[in-house]
Amino acid sequence: MTIKEIARRAGVSVATVSYVLNGTGSVSEEVRQHVLQIVKETNYRKNILASKLRTNSSNILGVIVEDITVWTSARTIQGIGDFAEQHNKNILMTDLALNSKIGKNFHRIREYRDTINKEIDILLGSQVEGILYVSMHDRDLSHILPSFSHPFVLVGCYAEDFHCVTYDNTNIAYSIGKHFIENGHTRFGVISGPSGSRISCKRLSGFTRALAEQGFSLPPAYICSGDWEYVSARQAAFELLALPDPPTAIFAMNDLMAAGVLSAAHQLNLKIPENLEIVGFDDQQLSQYSVPPLTTVQVPLYDMGKEAAAQIYVLRESKPQRQSQFILPCRLLHRGTTRF
Amino acid sequence: MTIKEIARRAGVSVATVSYVLNGTGSVSEEVRQHVLQIVKETNYRKNILASKLRTNSSNILGVIVEDITVWTSARTIQGIGDFAEQHNKNILMTDLALNSKIGKNFHRIREYRDTINKEIDILLGSQVEGILYVSMHDRDLSHILPSFSHPFVLVGCYAEDFHCVTYDNTNIAYSIGKHFIENGHTRFGVISGPSGSRISCKRLSGFTRALAEQGFSLPPAYICSGDWEYVSARQAAFELLALPDPPTAIFAMNDLMAAGVLSAAHQLNLKIPENLEIVGFDDQQLSQYSVPPLTTVQVPLYDMGKEAAAQIYVLRESKPQRQSQFILPCRLLHRGTTRF
């Protein structure tokens, strides 16, 4: 069923039908109703491909996500989705399913250059109006820079020479440190991500700045590297708590690891939060259900998604000379593993 | 940059360039190389919209998902994505973000008829080759049935008069019952989803069948309805365990609720699994990290996604007279909350 057929049945020209459908042009009410009638009867739907070809405006937003099963990514995408809905855009999504392919060996992402380039090719071929790259880890994506002029925005992570919308690791880590100090602690422990991880560095720097400002330090022995997983953090927590002067407050850089700390603490019969305060990161579902519920950092995932999508269209209007970087603030959610 | 411009620069016809690009037609090696050279130089990318308009094959698979942040849905979509990648399809996805809109009031989904119909409209307008509807709850979707002939497949749930690819609730629940019996239990508890929930009924029927076969029964007092959340199950577990003859084995119908049971058991100082065996459902991430790790049901989410996508193309080939229903088997993962 094409517009031509509708025109034939309604006894009008193709142009008229198009005007009716789009509310453009000037059409008498009589004809308008008649055409709409036929459209309804025949269950006609316009071919958006053809329409887009002609108008050269695809209304499609391309999204590349490293792993859709990562909750933080999924939530970010809901922000993008809502922007799309509100602005009549469609999203064309590709999932790299990175986790099931390379596990936690994030350095291996370089092997995926070609894959990423191929996906970008496909999206651009589909005439997307811009591309959002959703990842929760800082990446070296310099290889995709050359050769395209479409808006490209990183969401959830940071990379030089890219537009990005991400969240404020440093300041929230600073708040955590400050909060620990206000609660009277003097010895602190940190369980970070893998040593190379850039977000770990950012968080660490914010945290230590808070301590330093009040004259506290964080000796190397009080900093352990985990691999973002439960088990590694549990092990690290045992090490920290076995120190001669063990920390009384631990900042674990994600919720899964905080849960590991919690488990170790339980096993050592430590009362939480009286004997040990714990703060996690991400506000993952599980953090609400631990015993006691985990104090953690809420990242503005939804807003990041929405802002990033909006940013694509800002970039289409005017190409700024510098890369724009939006850094949204996080919130500390006080739950059961810290005294207020 | 269009094919026309490439043709001009290469000094050949538009047709020739098209043949080179698609590997169709017959083109001399010399010309072929020359054209490819120009294509590379100019960074030309074919306009897929135009191409699809002409060939009338969009290669786009439409996906509607009720909530992308639900891990089971996301994982299912990875299956769909891999099928797409392997068969050179793109996926056009819409997320209804149902959970953040209606919470757990699933009956309110009826209010979303119009939304769903609108999304279907958009997808069909985009010339998708079929539509996958991803949901983990049985739905009444009869209102979307009329008026379209494109393949439409339900993934993860079941509804009459629809093609669907889902998993076998009844048999796995049967296995759980059988496993409990083999481990010597005689009193069993169940924490189901809300009373109206159809998947709860299926699981319940499988479970009771196993008991009945061995002469055991499941009195009403031993069946509690939860709301799929942690807190409700914790409460229910306290009730079950306070019975005069408390159950020694509890089947909680998802992992979150199983975690609630676990928490209640800890509080009552029950040893797990010696004093109480617990089985959950879904193999959610958290189930690996509870103490002890949760014995649970692994649903073949990825395979369901892949199969469902494949099914779309089967349906395009031949419209069967009856609705096809694929029911994939689940696996019981023995972890720490059951003795082997």
Added chain:
DNA sequence: GATAATAGCTGAAACGTTTCATCTCCTGAA
């Protein structure tokens, strides 16, 4: 050496829209 077959290439139509340029009425002002 004549004929047939084929490789290599091309022009142009077609896909389903949107929109520009026209055209025809009709109304109201001068």
Added chain:
DNA sequence: TTCAGGAGATGAAACGTTTCAGCTATTATC
């Protein structure tokens, strides 16, 4: 009565591809 202006309608070009049909050399066959 004439003319300007606008409302309402239309034909056809254009968007960027693919592909059919046709053309010219060249090669193979007898």
